[in-house]
Amino acid sequence: MSSRPAVLLINPSRMKPAVGPLGLDYLAEALDRQGFEPVLFDLAFVSSYRSRLQGLIKRKRPAAVGITIRNLDDCYFASQSFLLGPIRALVRWLQGETRAPVVLGGVGYSVAPLAALRFLGADIGLRGDGEQAFPQLLRALLARKSLSRIPGVVLPDGTVNPLACADLSAWPAARRRWIMNARYFREGGQGNLETKRGCNRSCIYCADPVAKGKRVRRRPAEAVAEELRRLLNQGVHTFHLCDSEFNIPRAHAEAVCRAIIRQGLHQRVRWYTYAAPLPFDPELARLMARAGCAGINFGVDSASDEQLERLGRDHRVPDIEATLRACRAAELAVMFDLLLAGPGETRATMRQTISGMKRLKPDRVGVSFGVRVFPGTRLARMIAEAGPLEANPNLHGRVHGNPELLFPIFYVARSLGRDPELYLHRLLGDDPRFFFASREVPERNYNYNDNRILVQAIKKGARGAYWDILRTRSCI
Numbered sequence: 488m489s490s491r492p493a494v495l496l497i498n499p500s501r502m503k504p505a506v507g508p509l510g511l512d513y514l515a516e517a518l519d520r521q522g523f524e525p526v527l528f529d530l531a532f533v534s535s536y537r538s539r540l541q542g543l544i545k546r547k548r549p550a551a552v553g554i555t556i557r558n559l560d561d562c563y564f565a566s567q568s569f570l571l572g573p574i575r576a577l578v579r580w581l582q583g584e585t586r587a588p589v590v591l592g593g594v595g596y597s598v599a600p601l602a603a604l605r606f607l608g609a610d611i612g613l614r615g616d617g618e619q620a621f622p623q624l625l626r627a628l629l630a631r632k633s634l635s636r637i638p639g640v641v642l643p644d645g646t647v648n649p650l651a652c653a654d655l656s657a658w659p660a661a662r663r664r665w666i667m668n669a670r671y672f673r674e675g676g677q678g679n680l681e682t683k684r685g686c687n688r689s690c691i692y693c694a695d696p697v698a699k700g701k702r703v704r705r706r707p708a709e710a711v712a713e714e715l716r717r718l719l720n721q722g723v724h725t726f727h728l729c730d731s732e733f734n735i736p737r738a739h740a741e742a743v744c745r746a747i748i749r750q751g752l753h754q755r756v757r758w759y760t761y762a763a764p765l766p767f768d769p770e771l772a773r774l775m776a777r778a779g780c781a782g783i784n785f786g787v788d789s790a791s792d793e794q795l796e797r798l799g800r801d802h803r804v805p806d807i808e809a810t811l812r813a814c815r816a817a818e819l820a821v822m823f824d825l826l827l828a829g830p831g832e833t834r835a836t837m838r839q840t841i842s843g844m845k846r847l848k849p850d851r852v853g854v855s856f857g858v859r860v861f862p863g864t865r866l867a868r869m870i871a872e873a874g875p876l877e878a879n880p881n882l883h884g885r886v887h888g889n890p891e892l893l894f895p896i897f898y899v900a901r902s903l904g905r906d907p908e909l910y911l912h913r914l915l916g917d918d919p920r921f922f923f924a925s926r927e928v929p930e931r932n933y934n935y936n937d938n939r940i941l942v943q944a945i946k947k948g949a950r951g952a953y954w955d956i957l958r959t960r961s962c963i
């Protein structure tokens with residue numbers, strides 16, 4: 488038995504296609520380096536977990552049990568699927584099996600940390616990066632010291648410390664040996680890694696700066712490329728990056744591409760990423776394509792300048808056009824994500840956006856109708872200033888008993904008039920370029936929460952970003 492204190496780390500997500508719990512791979516690596524014994528348990532591929540977990544707890548006697556929470560809900564207006572119910576049952580069961588504290592963390596958790604801690608009945612939460620703060624928390628627990636000054640700590644008494652933000656500037660390449668990366672690749676169709684954290688933009692609805700911080704922390708580009716090599720050695724060759732936006736800041740995107748090329752990996756990997764329409768240019772597009780990038784998902788949100796202004800975006804329609812041209816010239820596949828029905832949206836702005844997309848013809852357009860309201864965002868503050876949630880005619884979903892916005896709640900501008908979804912469906916017509924949330928037409932559904940079409944395609948060998956897998960299944 489190891490003399491190092493064991494820490495049990497659990498991934499409770501069973502969503503399919505299965506996305507590897509990257510946060511736990513990084514966290515376990517940090518714990519290992521700092522004198523702990525990480526013990527991973529993944530619920531993604533097991534049907535019942537109790538007896539196996541019981542055995543593990545008995546054998547390892549963990550000092551703490553960590554649970555990663557990636558998604559609070561699926562952020563989809565059409566489904567509004569809340570995902571914490573089974574995790575609450577898991578926390579209760581764990582508390583009956585061990586006296587070790589149950590600690591919560593993860594990007595979803597960090598969006599609504601106190602409300603999620605209380606809902607789940609866990610002992611401690613940690614909002615933000617875990618690599619430095621979690622070992623610090625564990626050392627304090629073992630020494631029976633106060634937790635009150637540890638960054639990111641959240642306690643049921645209402646303590647919510649400032650977001651934990653790790654210094655990643657000297658962070659070496661992770662070995663990527665703690666989660667089942669090869670299996671996730673086989674069954675989830677893509678590997679994953681981060682090149683940096685945080686986003687310094689001010690889009691009014693976005694949870695990323697809330698959960699990851701507004702200060703961008705870059706990883707050394709050579710370490711990112713080295714990590715790619717390690718995943719390649721496990722047979723993982725197609726990736727989706729996990730940065731909020733790859734091109735913010737542009738210089739780091741360039742450095743990462745150059746490191747991939749310098750290390751000779753560009754002809755062995757294919758990767759996809761999220762990126763913002765600005766800053767983007769033909770040179771960056773060419774460099775990304777050379778470094779193995781196959782496709783980019785741009786959060787363009789709207790093709791109405793007035794709506795983009797209201798959403799706090801810094802790009803405008805001409806930037807969207809220029810970005811698409813740059814990608815076309817570099818032969819990069821393009822997905823544009825729209826975010827419709829936000830504050831001020833009207834039928835006219837929605838019409839302008841859909842006709843703009845039909846004119847531009849990106850490879851695919853993801854249509855999100857209804858804006859999930861996240862705590863800590865400017866949108867949430869605007870709503871709070873307007874009065875009680877129940878009385879706000881723009882809000883849908885859990886408007887009662889949801890002051891901390893933990894449960895799915897969506898903004899759908901009243902200025903859209905009656906039956907706005909029906910109107911939108913008419914605008915989209917049967918143009919296969921558009922994905923939108925519809926259980927009735929599964930081929931056009933791009934909710935990745937339990938998407939059986941994707942699961943089947945991946946089983947048959949499809950690899951890549953999910954939108955690209957869906958696109959190539961029904962090529963136009």
Ligand code: B12
Pocket residue numbers: 500502503504505506507509510511513514552553554555556557558559560561562563590591592593594595596597598613615616617618621677678679681693694695699726727728729730731933934935936953
């Ligand atoms: C990339 C990405 C995707 C990619 C994933 C690609 C891949 N192969 O991994 C794709 C496109 C597939 C995707 C899909 C979805 N996504 Co997504 N995605 C992201 C994104 C940008 C990165 C996630 C990530 O891996 N981060 C990097 C890892 C390292 O960070 P981390 O998990 O937070 O871990 C760190 C800390 O949190 C902490 N930590 C983690 N666990 C623990 C545990 C303990 C005990 C402790 C102490 C600490 C700790 O330490 C870690 C290291 O510092 C995030 C936003 C963001 N910037 O993070 C959205 C995000 C997580 N996604 C989101 C959503 C909603 C989804 C979907 C449900 C959408 C849908 N309906 O289809 C699906 C779900 C897919 C699934 N099976 O889970 C939302 C979740 C919001 C919410 N309400 O909870 C986010 C936050 C985006 C947003 N702003 O709305 N996604």
Ligand code: SF4
Pocket residue numbers: 686687688689690693694695696731732763786
């Ligand atoms: S939408 Fe993109 S650019 Fe805007 S704050 Fe979120 S991650 Fe940053």
